Amino acid sequence: DTGVSQDPRHKITKRGQNVTFRCDPISEHNRLYWYRQTLGQGPEFLTYFQNEAQLEKSRLLSDRFSAERPKGSFSTLEIQRTEQGDSAMYLCASRDSQNTEAFFGQGTRLTVV
Amino acid sequence: AQKITQTQPGMFVQEKEAVTLDCTYDTSDPSYGLFWYKQPSSGEMIFLIYQGSYDQQNATEGRYSLNFQKARKSANLVISASQLGDSAMYFCAMREGVGTGNQFYFGTGTSLTVIP
Numbered sequence: 001d002t003g004v005s006q007d008p009r010h011k012i013t014k015r016g017q018n019v020t021f022r023c024d025p026i027s028e029h030n031r032l033y034w035y036r037q038t039l040g041q042g043p044e045f046l047t048y049f050q051n052e053a054q055l056e057k058s059r060l061l062s063d064r065f066s067a068e069r070p071k072g073s074f075s076t077l078e079i080q081r082t083e084q085g086d087s088a089m090y091l092c093a094s095r096d097s098q099n100t101e102a103f104f105g106q107g108t109r110l111t112v113v
Numbered sequence: 114a115q116k117i118t119q120t121q122p123g124m125f126v127q128e129k130e131a132v133t134l135d136c137t138y139d140t141s142d143p144s145y146g147l148f149w150y151k152q153p154s155s156g157e158m159i160f161l162i163y164q165g166s167y168d169q170q171n172a173t174e175g176r177y178s179l180n181f182q183k184a185r186k187s188a189n190l191v192i193s194a195s196q197l198g199d200s201a202m203y204f205c206a207m208r209e210g211v212g213t214g215n216q217f218y219f220g221t222g223t224s225l226t227v228i229p
Contacts, residue, residue, distance in 0.1 A: 042219030042221050042222050102160075102217060
């Protein structure tokens with residue numbers, strides 16, 4: 001098990017394009033989180049899955065954002081019609097019910113030009 | 114109100130010295146957990162230490178200890194014998210209702226620089 005994996009590590013896109021990020025959590029971790037982190041700030045919660053169910057969504061998650069976790073394994077985060085303000089690091093984390101802490105991936109850095 | 118407050122944007126410490134990074138929190142939930150994460154320039158968030166709200170003793174993990182003062186709602190991280198590799202951003206975080214899937218709330222972080 002190599003930990004939480006995120007792909008791609010970096011993405012540069014033009015404003016208005018759609019982008020999709022993937023997160024592979026640690027095997028058998030049933031809880032998965034997406035966070036967004038802008039420069040000089042702490043991570044901000046976007047959404048949370050328990051197995052395949054999306055149980056929490058932040059108000060930060062506008063209607064241009066959608067996340068899925070089919071079959072309760074990997075997850076995808078899609079941003080439609082990207083804006084410059086979407087430029088940030090997108091972090092994924094997972095844990096199981098036995099863990100108190102979450103394990104984070106290395107993030108996907110998005111730059112919208 | 115901010116759930117987690119870190120008032121030190123940047124800190125410097127001499128190698129081999131101890132340093133304390135401050136964190137205060139705000140919650141009305143009697144059950145919560147407090148966490149510290151380290152974020153090097155590579156970007157990955159690395160878990161350091163955890164303190165549960167019902168834990169009687171302060172948590173320790175190697176050179177890291179958490180100074181938990183429940184009445185003051187503070188959870189300061191103490192790093193002993195600082196090393197050059199400790200230079201990084203440090204984030205304090207809280208999760209309410211431990212045992213559920215609730216989100217982690219993060220502070221704005223403290224940038225620690227260890228001076229040789």
